Amino acid sequence: MAAAPQQSVHPSLPSSTSTLRLLISSSPRRPPPPPPRARRYNRLAASASAAREMPWPHVLTVAGSDSGGGAGIQADIKACAALGAYCSSVVTAVTAQNTAGVQGIHVVPEEFIREQLNSVLSDMSVDVVKTGMLPSIGVVRVLCESLKKFPVKALVVDPVMVSTSGDILSESSTLSVYRDELFAMADIVTPNVKEASRLLGGVSLRTVSDMRNAAESIYKFGPKHVLVKGGDMLESSDATDVFFDGKEFIELHAHRIKTHNTHGTGCTLASCIASELAKGATMLHAVQVAKNFVESALHHMTDSGMNKKWGRSIKEAVQAAIEGGATIVQLREKDSETREFLEAAKACMEICKSSGVPLLINDRVDIALACNADGVHVGQSDMSAHEVRELLGPGKIIGVSCKTPAQAQQAWNDGADYIGCGGVFPTSTKANNPTLGFDGLKTVCLASKLPVVAIGGINASNAGSVMELGLPNLKGVAVVSALFDRPSVVAETRNMKSILTNTSRT
Ligand SMILES: Nc1ncnc2c1ncn2[C@@H]1O[C@H](COP(=O)(O)OP(=O)(O)O)[C@@H](O)[C@H]1O
Ligand SMILES: Cc1ncc(COP(=O)(O)O)c(N)n1
Ligand SMILES: [Mg+2]
Numbered sequence: 001m002a003a004a005p006q007q008s009v010h011p012s013l014p015s016s017t018s019t020l021r022l023l024i025s026s027s028p029r030r031p032p033p034p035p036p037r038a039r040r041y042n043r044l045a046a047s048a049s050a051a052r053e054m055p056w057p058h059v060l061t062v063a064g065s066d067s068g069g070g071a072g073i074q075a076d077i078k079a080c081a082a083l084g085a086y087c088s089s090v091v092t093a094v095t096a097q098n099t100a101g102v103q104g105i106h107v108v109p110e111e112f113i114r115e116q117l118n119s120v121l122s123d124m125s126v127d128v129v130k131t132g133m134l135p136s137i138g139v140v141r142v143l144c145e146s147l148k149k150f151p152v153k154a155l156v157v158d159p160v161m162v163s164t165s166g167d168i169l170s171e172s173s174t175l176s177v178y179r180d181e182l183f184a185m186a187d188i189v190t191p192n193v194k195e196a197s198r199l200l201g202g203v204s205l206r207t208v209s210d211m212r213n214a215a216e217s218i219y220k221f222g223p224k225h226v227l228v229k230g231g232d233m234l235e236s237s238d239a240t241d242v243f244f245d246g247k248e249f250i251e252l253h254a255h256r257i258k259t260h261n262t263h264g265t266g267c268t269l270a271s272c273i274a275s276e277l278a279k280g281a282t283m284l285h286a287v288q289v290a291k292n293f294v295e296s297a298l299h300h301m302t303d304s305g306m307n308k309k310w311g312r313s314i315k316e317a318v319q320a321a322i323e324g325g326a327t328i329v330q331l332r333e334k335d336s337e338t339r340e341f342l343e344a345a346k347a348c349m350e351i352c353k354s355s356g357v358p359l360l361i362n363d364r365v366d367i368a369l370a371c372n373a374d375g376v377h378v379g380q381s382d383m384s385a386h387e388v389r390e391l392l393g394p395g396k397i398i399g400v401s402c403k404t405p406a407q408a409q410q411a412w413n414d415g416a417d418y419i420g421c422g423g424v425f426p427t428s429t430k431a432n433n434p435t436l437g438f439d440g441l442k443t444v445c446l447a448s449k450l451p452v453v454a455i456g457g458i459n460a461s462n463a464g465s466v467m468e469l470g471l472p473n474l475k476g477v478a479v480v481s482a483l484f485d486r487p488s489v490v491a492e493t494r495n496m497k498s499i500l501t502n503t504s505r506t
Helices: 034-054 072-082 108-122 137-149 176-184 193-199 210-217 264-277 285-302 314-324 338-355 365-371 385-392 405-413 437-447 465-469 491-503
Strands: 057-065 086-098 101-109 128-131 154-157 226-228 238-244 249-255 329-331 358-362 377-379 399-404 416-423 451-454 474-478
Touching: 034 057, 034 226, 057 072, 057 108, 057 264, 072 086, 072 264, 086 108, 086 176, 086 193, 108 137, 128 264, 154 176, 154 264, 176 193, 193 210, 210 249, 249 285, 264 285, 285 437, 314 329, 314 338, 314 491, 329 338, 338 358, 338 365, 358 365, 365 377, 365 385, 377 385, 385 399, 399 405, 405 416, 405 437, 416 437, 416 474, 437 451, 437 465, 465 474, 465 491, 474 491
Parallel strands: 057 086, 057 128, 128 154, 329 358, 358 377, 377 399, 399 416, 416 451, 451 474
Antiparallel strands: 086 101, 226 238, 238 249
16 A cells, blocks of 8 residues: 655644644655646546536526516526526516515416426426425415426425515415425425414514424424524524424524625525535535525625725734634735735734744735745636745745645645635635535545645534544635624634634544
8 A cells, every 4th residue: 555645744834733724734755747648638537427427406496586686586596506506497476576575476377387397397307496485375286296296306495475575475375285285395494483483373483492493393394304594583693593304403603794685595595405405415514505605695795895894904804813813824815906915915924923823825926925925825727836836935835726636636746735625615705616515625635635724615603514524634724704704803713713623622
């Protein structure tokens, strides 16, 4: 058996593994790069077999159209596309709707809904059906009949009854067919607190403990999982959802974003769950990805200049992250002018130097050289790690973002010290960045000869589960929004660090 490549701790880096970003350098001795032709052949072979083995994940949404484009079919198609799933649609109703409310509803005749269902399900290979607005008993029944005729891998039921604006989208008589017929076929149902209350005869839901009781009661109607969503519990500082699988309750927390633009969050969440299930994720993972996506999307809509938004300079943010326990800082600045970026980098360098925390610069070798930073992190479309090494010399740290085992191998060949792997979850800080999920992260970690830092949508509610994957090469996580798009960077960093410390001990 070949010996594993020797790894030595970079002299300028702390040696603990329970860090926000821990970067470990590899042995300077590397094998020569394989001849180019062989590499090209392998890449082609890999992509052809991947295409054969992984047909496009397909979600069918059975829902109403929202003329305003924020909820319903329109939200579903956008969410599925963002998560890399194909989305076909059966329209149950056409609504005249905008951000203020629903002005009119035109219900599609039941027989025509049956015809749409037949057209799609009899011809295309649908993985997951996701339901939204089902306006009448008859529509629910038509759907149940079609699903019995054309079974799918999973059914996600979002029991849409009343819109965020308070307008009725489904007759109250549908409650009984939802409970007695559709729920029993569902893999997950996702009521908000108002819908959960109506399904349970009007019980009041004010606390997380009430949400747990409601999830347990709704589970008894027959779905395999229940997610009671707390977006409408406006008095709570967190947006907490309760997940129940029949045995265990899991609370999913997100920071409550101060915005009134939550129209369509429920539709987006259910479509994300459906997309992840279509890609083969487990239910809990699908729900976590979806929750994260909605939180990121709300963040993105409200503000992107996180530190500016919270009234801090980049220097203050770095100071606070270090005080909270960050062990490596990476400076990423996409929008500022070079001179402004360099000034910020120099200011950060001073703080990092005095605290013994290495500072890496994203993409910009020139900035790193000008402020004598400890290293550079590059993406796949930037200069290669090999070229960066030539410019920076042997003593500096070089990181490369990788999504595939082939990229990880190339990073090793090129003389990088670590790889960043992601996005693990969807994130608002990088547009159009396909997510890898736990499976993608695992594949890259197991193949990589270099230490790996997980990145993308990582926050306090999912960092533990990333580290609990127990991947030997996974040395830490890189975090942006979860620390900086918050009122207290010190508190968030401390919290994140304690989560990582606890999971690395277990
Ligand atoms: N202001 C907010 N900040 C963060 N997450 C939110 C906010 N509002 C809703 N969410 C989340 O969006 C998802 C949809 O929830 P909710 O709005 O309760 O459903 P619905 O749209 O069906 O009423 C849930 O995961 C919820 O926690
Ligand atoms: C056609 C249609 N379907 C669903 C919703 C619910 O969305 P939300 O509860 O987020 O307003 C909506 N408003 N319109
Ligand atoms: Mg909502």
